Amino acid sequence: MSLDVVAPLLLDDKLDLYRSQFALRQFEKRAYDLFLENYVKGTSHLSIGQEAIAAGVARAMRPDDWTFATYRGHAHTLARGVPMAPVFAELMGRANGLMAGKGGSMHLTSVEHGVMGSYAIIGAHLPIACGAAWSAQYRGTDQVAVCFFGDGSTNIGAFHEALNFAAIWKLPVIFFCENNLWMEYTRTTEVTAVANPAADRASAYGLESIIVDGNDADEVYAVTAACVARARAGEGPSMIEAKTYRHGGHSRADPGKYRPDEEVAEWLAKDPIPRYHQRLLAEGASEAQLVEIERAVNEAVDVATEEAKAGAVPGEDLLMKDVWANGGAEWRN
Amino acid sequence: MAQLTYREAIARGIAQEMRRDESVVFLGEDIAAAGGVFKGTVGLLEEFGPVRVRDTPISEQAILGAAMGAAMTGLRPIAEIMFADFFAVCWDIVVNEIAKSRYMTNGQMTFPLVIRSGNGGGLRFGAQHSQSVENWAMMVPGLKVVVPSTPLDVIGLMAASIRDNDPVIFLEEKALYATKGEVPDGDVVDTLGSAKVLRQGSNATLIALGNMVPRAQLAAEELASAGIDCTVVDVRSLVPLDTQTILREVSATGRMFTVEENPRLCGWGGELASIVADEIFYDLDGPIVRITTPHIPLPAADALEDLAIPSVTRIVETVQKSMNS
Structure with missing residues (x-):
């Protein structure tokens, strides 16, 4: 993988990337608090520990490019520029939610930001991302689709169908595997034939095997940008496997106790956010600059939380709306 | 043409x-x-x-x-x-x-x-x-x-x-x-959610879909010569569903028969029967009858498959039996 085509990030870009990662972290922590306070119902899957990926990939994309996320998709949605308040409100089931409360935590979508859905059936969205990429190819735009998925998705049929399909049609799609080592309660390597569940399968589809440090936003950005450039140039799909770790359990109901303490400690030491903080100081940013970024983010999270809480409960008018393109739900005359 | x-x-x-x-x-x-x-x-x-x-x-x-x-x-x-x-x-x-x-x-x-x-x-x-x-x-x-x-x-x-x-x-x-x-020559564009009345009768209404439509039509011809005059409706579209045409045509004859290729349970005819029973029950002169494939996987042998899927003969006999009872 040549990174020659990638524009290096300047200090201001990196400060922005720090802001993005810190905002994703603070959003997720607040989402967890709101769950404990019973504002957030149902389930939610947090990206705490994995923020460098959503932030780094978004940095490599154009506003008219498309992302396809999983049910663990708060970070990926926000990283594309979707405001926090409607996402909090969606988690709370309010009418001012991103989808007026009709989708919930696992299905965040904002077409105007290129966030083409979050999908809660493992692997289902890989073929769908192929379809968007096909559409860009057919219409002669140079848009690119990025499809995020977890390590567990690499053992489902749709993953393999999509990779072959993208390869034979040379589609402008990037498959991005966030390998956080664990499926739900089972270690992925215990149920997978190869050590690197995505990268070791790439050669079966004529793709380069690419592994990145998923806790390093700069590396994620650079490798993604190179793959995006390749896709835009009509050179076809790529697959990236990023090694990372979720600090918490799989979902809100899971304390994650099945993981060895030393493994958790090892990965907490590689937390992408303090790591990036230190890097920025070494590269010439001042502590005051970083503190100001953090203060502004915390304030924005507070404001967005209150805005979301102030939203109305969705009413019956929404219930029967938008099954069909005509806005209605009628199935008979 | x-x-x-x-x-x-x-x-x-x-x-x-x-x-x-x-x-x-x-x-x-x-x-x-x-x-x-x-x-x-x-x-x-x-x-x-x-x-x-x-x-x-x-x-x-x-x-x-x-x-x-x-x-x-x-x-x-x-x-x-x-x-x-x-x-x-x-x-x-x-x-x-x-x-x-x-x-x-x-x-x-x-x-x-x-x-x-x-x-x-x-x-x-x-x-x-x-x-x-x-x-x-x-x-x-x-x-x-x-x-x-x-x-x-x-x-x-x-x-x-x-x-x-x-x-x-x-x-x-x-x-x-x-x-x-x-x-016909030239472009043809139809409308989703419109059933078609293929034959108008006065004694019973046969409601069919797809491959069962021509069989219902043939059955209606045989039934006519036996003195039972049938309306035949081709549903054409299950969603959206043209319930108005179906309700009108069932109401007119007072008898409803569905002809469905699907296995028995949860076939579309069950939904139609429910709508008719809810909305025009007092227009009915007899039971609603569903003619379907039995609730089995389809067998391969021609003789067995022909027994399974509703045939013209089965439609005729079922309608006659029900109308004459």
């Missing part, structure tokens, strides 16, 4: 729409170079080229996922699932993704796509290549379901399905591929 087979009507309908709209694209297994395993898409590759008419690998999830992703970003894809039985290997994309995503996103996305598939029995293909799956689709909110019974309806309903802004499951009856019918 020309005589066309049901299979020729498929290519004619698709070509008609591909000529008028560049955003219509077509993908599936063996649909391009081979012209389809049932030869329903012959000539499309030659006319529209390999960019718009594309062969795919045997990957039903990829085919339908690609159709969905293309539809949400501005194309109007037509996808073929070769045999309707194969929906079972890609049903997640249909039910969980295509059908629900408009609702879940509060209307941010639309899915103007058509999934065509060869449906039903009669060709002695056995239990995994003969099922009638219209009821699988009918029970899922967010899917439209169309089943044409004549070459003319194939063209008109195909055009209407392609122009529709919602996902349409378009089921072609394999047993009808070789049947012929009159088709």
